[in-house]
Amino acid sequence: MNKTKLDLWVGLFVAAGIVALLFLALKVGSTSALNSAEGYEVIARFENIGGLKPRAPVKVAGVVVGRVADIQFDDDNYEAVVTLRLDKRYAFPKDSSAAILTSGLLGEQYVGLEAGGDSVKLKEKDRILITQDAVVLENLIGRFLYDKAQEGAPQ
């Protein structure tokens, strides 16, 4: 088969298309490496998860170390059971605590981990015992109004 100019153009076209795909994959998007099998799962129970969704980030010191893999409801204790998939590169003390926080004023909700002091590390299927629920804005405003009313009342 002899090479023609047409082949060159087609080769150029295919190469450009693949470069564009790579650009979309690497520069525009982030590969969900943390979503793959390389990691371990721990469980945290919350009384209220607010607007937390699956795939929300898990952050320690502001660094994303994992994602929320699954959210279930336990109808024995009426609690939310949140499964966190953590990157296997990082290990955390067994007495670490998890809190549901909000990035910015209106931003998405994420799980913040706070490292504890235990020398035993968290393993697959371990449970994080100390948790802090999501802040519900209505409750917060309600409490604020109640406090204000209390301030004014006694005089």
Next chain:
Amino acid sequence: MICDWGGSVLKQAITNLGSRTLDALWTVGLAMRFFVTVLLHSGMAFRRFGLTIRELYFTGVLSLIVILVSGLFVGMVLGLQGYETLQTYGAEESLGIVVALSLVRELGPVVAALLFASRAGSAITAEIGLMKATEQLSAMEMMAVDPLARVVAPRFWAGVISMPLLAALFSAMGVFGGYLVGVQLIGIDEGAFWSQMQNAVDFERDVLNGVIKSVVFGIAVTAIALFEGYDAPPTAEGVAGATTRTVVTSSLVVLALDFVLTAFMFRGIG
């Protein structure tokens, strides 16, 4: 008398409706049979890959300019419009997310497919319709060359291969256009633009789903174009009508398929 006349008109209308519906169903069935036959005859398109490469040039390379330029302009418009709205919430930095997600998920595959249908699809229909009108296809059959394997299948695979590449180029160009307007023209912080975009765009959920969409659109548009050409009445009028039908039908099919695929891929979970 009047009643009788009205009855015959009504009867005529119902007859027309029935025959049109029957015709449409007939065409759909024929198109499906044609599609399967092309798939079964596509051995040669891979064994003699030179044939497919030649068609890749006509469907892919020649569509490049229109895809790249429209991608750039769509991205720049998204940049301006997105900024207008985001500014009211003080969230200008999220412009990257708006531009990238709308391009990668929807506009890239859909607009590229619409352009592809009008640029390459109409050309395919006209070419095959004319080959049929000038009896080139029958001549091939006479020489024991299967026109489905020799003419139709290479065009089909060329369309299926070039569509995702064109959609990716469209999206990449659009992101670049959004970057030009957002960062260079308006002056959003460059680091925030890219980092927010990378945080929000997921490879599997967004980029890969976009590619899947464009492959499906490629199959649909090329199959429709080939069928319309192959099915066209062998007259100048027939080929003209078939070319128009290619663009109209494939645009409608692309938009309808897009809804179905989006409903499968993004149903508001996660």
